[in-house]
Amino acid sequence: MFSYAQDRPNSGGEIKPSKKEDSISVNIKEVINPTKTDSTLVISEKGQDSTKIDSVKPNPEFLTDIVTYKATDYTSFNRKEQKLYLYNEAEIYYQDMEIKAGIIVIDYSKNEVYAGRLKDSLGEYTQHPVFKQGVQVVEPDSIRFNIDTEKALIFNSRTEQAGGYFDSEISKKENDSVYFVKNAKYTTSSNREDPEYYFLLRKAKVVPDEKVATGLTNMFIYGVPTPIGLPFAYFPLTKKQTSGVIFPSFGEQNDRGYFLQNGGYYFAISDYVDLAVLGDYYTNGSYGMRFESAYKLRYRFGGNIGFRYENLISSERGFPDYAKNTIYNIRWTHTQDAKSNPSSRFSASVNLGSSKYYQSTINQVNAPSFLNNTLASSISYSKTFAGEPQVNMSVTATHSQNTNTEVINMTLPTVQASVSRIFPFAPEGETKKGILQNINFQYNFRAENRITTTDSLFFKKEMWDEAKNGIKHSIPISTNFKLFRYFSLSASTSYEENWSFKTIRKYYDAELDDIVSTDVNGFDAYRTYNFSTSLGTTVYGLFNFEKEGKDRKIKAIRHVVRPSISYNINPAFDKYYDTVEVVNADGDTVEEVEFTRFENSIFGVPNKNFSSSIGLNLSNNFEAKVRDKDSTATEDKKIILLNNLNFSTSYNLAGDSLQWSPIRVTGGTQILNDKMTINFGATLDPYALDNNNTKIDKFNIDNGGSLFRLTSANLTMNYSLSSKSFEGEDESRSKSRDENLRSGGRADDLFGVAQDFADQRLNDSDNDQKKDEKPSDLYKYKIPWSLRFAYAVNYSNSARQDEISSHSIMFSGDIEFSPRWTVGASSGYDLKNQGFTYTQLRFERDLLSWRMNFSWVPFSSRSSWNFFIGIKSSVLKDIKYDKRKQPDQQL
Template sequence: MAFQKPSHTFTKIHLKALRTNNFKILFALSFTVFINTLSFAQDIKPKQDSIKPVVEEKLVIKADSTAITETIAIEQDSTVTDSIKPKKELLEHTVTYHADDYTRFDQKKQKLYLYNNARIDYGDMNITAGDITIDYNKNTVYAKGVKDSVGEYTQKPVFTQGSNVVEPDSIIFNTETQKALIYNSKTEQGEGTVIASVTKKENDSVYFLKNAKYTTAENLDDPEYYIKLRKAKVVPGKKIVTGLANLFIYDVPTPLGLPFGFFPQSEKHTSGVIIPTFGEQNNRGYFLQNGGYYFAISDYVDLAVLGDYYTNGSYGIRMESAYKKRYRFNGNFSFRFESLINSERGFPDYSKSTIYNLRWSHSQDAKASPNSRFSASVNLGSSNYYQQSNNQVNVSNRLNNTLSSSVSYSKNFQGEPQVNVSLTATHQQNTQTQSINMTLPTLQGSVGRMYPFASSEGTKKGLIQNINLQYNLRGENRISTTDSLFFKKEMFDEAKAGFQHTIPLSTNFKVFKYFSMSASTNFNEVWTFKTINRSYDLEEDDEVIETVNGFDSFRTYNFSTSLGTTIYGTKNFEKEGEDRKIKAIRHVIRPSISYNINPAFDQYYDTYLGDEVIDADGTTRRELLEYTRFEQSLFNTPGKNFSSSMGISVSNNLEAKVRDKDSTATEPKKVVIFNNLNFNTSYNFAGDSLQWSPVRMNGGTQLFQNKLSINFSATLDPYALDNNNNKIDKFNINNGGSLFRLTNGNINASWSFSSKDGAGSREDKNIEENLRGGGRADDLFGVAEDFSNQQYEDEEEDEDKTPSEFYNFKIPWSLRLAYAVNYSNSRRQNEISSHSLMFSGDIELSEKWSVGASSGYDFKNLGFTTTQLRFERDLLSWRMNFSWTPFGSYKSWNFFIGIKSSLLKDLKYEKRRQPDIQL
């Protein structure tokens, strides 16, 4: 049975080799130099007139008070030649050995002893131990630890080659047969460690283990869990074959195990089976979920194909893929399809439905191509996918009413002027009305701003030199359809296409030194490929609208100018000899007045005779109606009426300087009173009534060191209402009322704060799933739980922190609040249209325990909104969590306990109650 790991998302279980195949080489090569001292070369009869090589042997012994280091070197006269070419030296690196206490050679027993911090180095291989003995008679090397003054076994052997490290209690190695026995070894293998009581190295490619343990625990002396392999055969880099293996938790055996196992082994990610999760769902029977196959396509891309099956006939298919090329691009793709059956055939509540969801995210490295960029963010599918899907509980996305997608490519052509071109496909889907709007595609092009009258020096001054113009092109193929017609040929029946050309011409200059003035005119031309023709059929007593295919166009233009300035005001409160809390208040005012002219383009309007009407004197006649054939154009319609209007706006910014609480601060502290406070309205000179537009006000501020953000807006109408609550051309103050009527207003506030150390304000790992599905970037509506993609990442622990596992006296926490209230009074209804408070928070009761909740209260309807409770326990190598939605239409719960390591992620237990089906 094989467990596989699909890249970052799916898991395989594999055990790497206990050590590399070169383990034997260390001892064979390290001690050959000593064997050579007792050996003789084979005699070869020299040819006549040959010159015998002169060989000198030098023994260099270097000793000090703490160590003895020996190096044997053979030097040969470079001027002497031999008719027989010498063989390549066996030792390619210098062999050195060292011991703190002594290095002793027993001539009678033919043994070399190294004692206390014994060490041998050869190339990238190294062995250290308390005691190393080489027996030249038996061709064996024995390395072990030593006991210290208190009787503890210390200086255990450590073998290192490259990044591989083996830490046994002792080693016996035969330099002739290349076999070895290793006792109580500990070897890191990927995310885990193999602990074997006895390891036998048969040859370069086969190892046998007895009573071995595999664990990802940090405490190897007392691991909280391990998989016990009573007998195992390891072929490094290829496979591990085991006999009976089962899971132990704190040395207590569990029935979770296998009579035998085969674990493929590879340094690279490989293809293989993904083990499914089993369980029961009340309305669909027993199920197998998230089982399938993982395809390791290449080092840059992978693919996992997963499936679900329920005993009532429901099923699901999913494809998940992730890809990445360093310094170029990265992304992920997923497609999910589910065929859901409710109840049993023949029962009145029987139903069958299919849902799907397609998501694609692609981002390009900014350095990959400076002048071009491709990006994608796609989330489309069935409008009720998040409400009905069996394989996730995503409250945040269930409450989201919009799915959106965008795929774009843009390129910049450097030069003067710069030319920009982009091609974009977009998708907007309302999950409530199931309406879909798409652009396939949108073409945009622009030519950079040009200054035809600017001086060659680069400095633009005055009215003429600041004259500039641009060119913009926009073309669209827009499709409006519904969920039921999506991806069917009927969706293209009502498609509309068109182009818009825009040439803005503008300039700006100073007036009276302190005023900035700008003037602009805009030429607009629209091309369309469909127009309409209206008529009235008296026989059918109905209006007839005919679609006329063919190219047509219209052109419009307008003129606008604006005048503005900035006024600074500062009020100082400081007096000599006083240290007041408020030092000064600074007020910045930016008033602006604008004037706009839009001519009437009535040449694009036609008339037709409508239905028969009877006028006041009893005469019957047909009504003359006016229309434009460009009514269904993508880019608005030409204006029929002349417009001449003036706009007035005032923006404010208010700040204060106060005494800093920090006594060491040398400057006052700046406090923002209002980030912005804006007012704007307009007056239409060409209008015959209701010439003033309502005054719109909006503003915002931040309090408590920018932790509390408040935004507000209101609309003030100067005109009165009649008895039928319709607006009339009479000022409200002249009708017995106030200067303005408050027609609507809203206040939004958000507050995010945590304990001083900030430890409780961690971002949940499932927030990313919220965003991918179009949900919120916070947990105010809860966090997503995707059962097909349970990811658990090991969190970095602070080694300096050693709090109790049972009680954390600091108790880190975080809290997020969102408050919103909306008021409506446009027709004297005088009501609060919506009023709610959303909140979410997390508390770390201890280093290992954390709880969280997301909920809200609707003050208008007097009830709690969708609520989610979360509990999580860090069990060292394991993780346990429980999430619960206790009430509402999405009532559900989910319990999970499993190993953190992605290598053993399939060792888990999961139980859940899914929400009721939403039809």
């Protein structure tokens, strides 16, 4: 029951109200459980026919939906004040609006909601209001919200917008999409109480997830105002990719003057593809343009494409060192999801352009690529036709370009097709046994159009004039079977037919006194075949070192030997060879020159000489079983001593001299927990040299020497180790390495790191997570580090030169001296010529919301340094300062 006291009216007569029928019938239903604090208020209206009762249009109802509210301590409704009070952990839900606070008051007379904090026993305010409408969340000290107009006044609010944070003294919510703020702090720092920096927005308009427009604003660093300010500013807040201007970098270069670099426009074409148009301009007239686009369709394919063009001018017109150079580069990568179409696949990896592009460009991203000697491209499409037998088909276009000689080799295109192995005598659904059932054959088809050209003739008419093309058909037939239980015998023969559409003809020209070669257009073909067989087995040897009563460290060594012998016959197809007679003035033949009309065939020429040779090969593998250092291990540990140790040579039965081929020795192993890879090789020649260092048909041991002459040897070692190697896989700098690979560089950073300090895409994505790790209370600090090096040495002695032809070491490493200081270096040393190779030093400082980088190439023709400091957030990445010193002008 509820009762209210009323004042007695003054005497003066009684006024009886006249009975009138209201045009609006309101049915109020309120359900409140006095034993619980949760309740639901339902208010509904039923309008009657106004044309019969009242011509006045009814007022709109106050609440048009269910209001759900609750509180921990109590809920109280004051009918006189028309207010509903919710106290302690109060919550109210209405349509898409949600308010949580220490205390909430709903004023039905004004259609407003008030939310505020509570003061605890120590006088501290707790339970700050949290106002949420749609996806917008605001955390103020207090809020006043009008349900009817959906306008609000918010005091000391805190909200997050697109990675940035707003702390505003007073905010006025105009509607769902517009806020007006006064004396607001905008920052990207995660430290809300003491941000490293912020922009003071004295008066600003905020459109959530879209933009912020403000008047006078300036930057504060740790609460100290700075002169870095603007009379007005614009901050984008969108969470989606949108089109916009890309702010350029300013600077000066020694031989090109002042410049604007990497400025342009970004086009957010759709959710599947984008485009960035960037440009550079130098005051001496040089300019450059770049087009970069990325595309991706989930579960189908993805890739990126880029085109770079630069018109570079050096010195001034009229000076002797004046030069004008045009360079370009095209890159395209395309990958197809394996699940999109299992029977067909399309892929592309393109990197072509001017041979001197990476040597001429000064972009930091291309730093590790300027040492590349080769640019390579490949575009391929393959299709599998299921059935029995299965047919595979592929079309490929390739490109290989030597940046030193500027020679370009291309295949446009290469068409290949093959039919899977067919076993004509094998029983269906049973295991194949014996020589007859294992007989199988294939059919392979290859058509190729090959072009060799240079930079200056690339995609010009002369390039196509030198094209060579041809078609090759091959049918290999083979079988294998067991012999004497322990030996495997295989035999094979192959038939090839080569089609050529251009041959040559040679004749002697008496006037020129020379042999002249002319092209003959038309179809021609030659056919070849060969035969080979091999016999091999596997021998296992175990050397056991265990003895009863003794726990030795080395338990056993296993030696696996795989010897094999092969025999090959290549018939002579001299019917495809002709001779040209060279005659003198008297008509006498003085010389006969032999040639084949298929000399320009892309698949080689027919074999002229009969060959019959025996090949010998011996493969070895060594493994050891040792006691595990872990005392809790239940089994011994297996380690590899030598992955392989191979010996190979051959003996030519049809040769009349120098019948033995040099013995080739190769081997390799991995040590230090498989972190160091070692490969070695050597060539041993049994024949001696004469006084002119020419090989003669006499064994070296019979000429007073050793059994073999060491003609060449090589050793390579690669080592990669980091502190994370003992914890898991190290994925640092993966994006930078991907950039190197796309440009034809190495998969490591031994030639340096691709850097673009203003481009967030090349930053390590796990840096922030790593910095947020909390140190242990105990005194134990880990210093992350990484080390990579490659060592190579080559020895040559084929003509008694007895010299180290090349000897070098390359190394790269990074070390994190403190949680936010990282130092790295990439360099190398030429041990033969005694000089350092290309060297890059890197210094990085994590400044929480900012980052600072310094990159230095101390010497070489590309000596330079680059300093950068800027905000990490992609929203404010244009707020930066960078300074660079380019290489000195080369005269």
